[in-house]
Amino acid sequence: MRPFSSVRMKEGDVMIGTQVAKVIQSKNPAFPVGSHVIGRCGWRTHTVSDGTDLTPIMPDWPQDVSLSLALGAIGMPGLTALYGIEEVLGLQAGETLLVNAAAGAVGSVVGQIAKIKGCKVVGSAGSDAKVAFLKELGFDEAFNYKTVSSLEEALKKASPEGYDCFFENVGGPFSSVAIPQMKNFGRIAVCGSISVYNDTTPQTGPYPHLTIIFKQLKMEGFIQNRWEHKHPESLKRLIGWLKEGKLQCREHITKGFENMPAGFMGLLKGENIGKAIIAV
16 A cells, blocks of 8 residues: 555655444534534544535445445445446446456446446456356456466466456456457456555566557546536445445445554455445
8 A cells, every 4th residue: 555655655654445334413404413424534433524525325225225424435436436437437238347446445346336237257367256246246257367277378268259348456467468368459447456565576577558659549547526516426326226235335344443453454465245334
């Protein structure tokens, strides 16, 4: 997480993080006592706020849906998946999509939305349990990148004709192998690069420029808040898919504020299936 902490934090700051919190005292009529909000307040049990950094939970949030999903599939990760597919990739029915880190908070939603849209979905994950989870979600093909003898051959076997779209969460060597598997005029949405987050020395090469040129690929990085004006409508769509049974949500819950460091380190080691949550 060095790329984030080096920009957004200095030594001694509260660790960054987003939470769903309950208002227990208020002088602001926009945030009555008992209401719930989403805040980027970091690792803390209580926060004093003037309200500018808080977002109320959508007013028609279903009573039978856990509020913690506002941090996952019905929150930033779900919005990231939706905008990456629709706004960046422009994924169309009948196309083939590759997504890595596919059992994570974003990747698992990416694959399910792609299936809703009538696409073939290939997912890569880092354990057999995660691969089984992807199969439960309806992925057409899934493999454990840690145990295949050749990543290139695994990608070719999963989709011999290649890939129209690639939802990139990992970067590093995986990306170098995956990009040559793209079809001509393929599109790549660069959402994350978890393989390099903790590097102290930046990784270098190989460089895919010739492949990008000759296959005329489109590759675009993005952050979901570019489409913040669409959030209310998009969250309703995600909730709708959840209620219809088209979107499944799994959470990896660690209980106890004191266990936050262990939960966070587990996330970076790939221990979670779905969204990693701390229950306080």
